[in-house]
Amino acid sequence: MKARVIYLSIVLALLATTAPAQWDIQDSHTTASLRGIDNVGKGVAWASGTDGTVLRTEDGGYVWQLCAIPPGAEKLDFRGIQASDANTAIVMSSGKGDLSRLYKTTDGCxxxxxxxxxxxxxxFFDSIRTTAPKTIYVLGDPVAGKFAMYFTDDSGSNWFTAADPGRDASAADGAFAASNSALLPIGPFLFFGTSASTNAPPHIYFTQAKCVAPPDHPKAFPTQCSIEWKRSEVPLASGSSRSGIFSLDGYMSPTKSGIPKITIVAIGGTYDKPEQASNIVASSDDGGRTWSASTTPPHGFRSAVAYDADQKLWITVGPNGTDISTDDGRNWRALKPSSTDPPDADKNWNALSLPYVVGPNGRIGKLRTISVNNPVVRK
Structure with a gap:
């Protein structure tokens, strides 16, 4: 009887820490390494990768169209893409100097x-993100001691260098162009994550409004506002420039005080140690000012994280697996292939734009509904 109870406890523990993988593998018709993915909605999505590769679907991924290669881009690595509809998209290449470029199509690629x-x-361009219908930001590695930031407010016709203060970089700071999610917009705010260094943990930079009273009425209610950046330390893997924050996602929710609450999850690790499962995830519920390390982390290095508002869960992917969280990143459990999925359906993924996921060798998957009935194990 005692042996049966112990066996049942083991089975229940396994059920609580794993769930069936829910990725439907799709045919991309390419072997390019894919790191850019953007779901527009209503069946339209765009993807991008090495060798000037851009893909588009208009039917939810049943057919992925291989787009024309932009002029002179045959050897470029397209790490990010942002689209507004089935015809219009901007793709970003990453590389030193003029190998970092933006191309735009308005005729369906x-x-x-x-x-x-x-x-x-x-x-070096790291991430491109749309913040409003005509406004797009591009994050770049530090130049002359400051993280580079560029923006357009006319859908890409004109580009400007952001002059907001506070983006001063520490020595060896950088950002990762691993999944086009080092830069995150939430409402009117921007956030970005950095790599670590041998002597410092990674950082999150976040915007806040700096408002002052008119110069001629210094005691009046502040009416002149500008944007400045602040930063905070994040308890993720450090000690190497190969470690740090690879991806951010978050959401805004109302509170009784009327001041919105901003929840953010930062994810990463050390990319050349994919099996190392410590210091992988940290979360913040105050807009990035303070951070807490996860109690039960994912099962190794992760390059992308996304929040599914419909299912109220977080999902993260990397080279050795997929994990989900239902408590804002504090505890994670692995998704494993079901009996009808390929045996590696949970592995070898780079980037997310739900319900889509992309990876090396042209891998594209689409998320099915996840069963989250099993409780998350807490230690």
Whole structure:
């Protein structure tokens, strides 16, 4: 009887820490390594990767169309893509100096136009994110001691260098162009995560409004506002430039005080130690000012994280697996292939734009509904 109770306890523990993987593998018709993915909705999504590769679907992934390669982009690595509909998208390449470029299509990727090239010979584009219908930001590695930030407010016709203060970088700071999710917009706020160094943990930079009273009425209610950046330390893997924050996601929720609560999950690790499962995830419920390490982390290095508002769960992917959390990143459990899935359906993924996931060798998957009935184990 005692042996049966012990056996049942083991079975229940296993059920509580794993769930069936829910990725439907799709045919991309390419062997490119994919790191850019953007779900527009209503069946439309775009993906991008090495060798100038851009893909598009208009039917939820049943058919992925291989797009025309932008002019002069045959050897470029497209790490990010942002789209507004089935015809319009901007793709970002990452590389030193002028190998970091932006191309735009308005005819369903039949033709492309070069719209912006990194203006600094030592620059490197890391992430491109749309923040409003015509406003797009691009994050770059530090140049002259400051993280680079560029933006457009006319859908890419004109680009400007952001002058907001507070993006001063520590020595060896950088950002990762691993999944186009080092930069995160939430409402009117921006956030980005950094790599670690041998002597310091990674950081989160976040925007806040700096408001002052008019100069001629210094005691009046503040009416003149500008944006400045602040930063905080995050308890993720450190000790190497190969460690740090690889991805961010979050959401805003109302509170009784009327001041919105911003929840953020930062994920990463050390990319050349994919099995190392410590210091992988940290979460914040005050807009990035303070952070707590996860209690039960994912099962190794993760390069992307996304929040599914419909299912109220977080999902994270990496080279050795997929994990989910239902408590804002504090505890995670692995997704494992079901009996009808390929045996590696949970592995070898780079980037997320739910319900889609992309990876090396042209891998594309689409998320099915996840069963979250099993409780998350807490230690």
């Amino acid at each position: 039949q033709t492309w136009k070069l719209i912006f090239t990194n203006p600094d010979k030592d620059g």
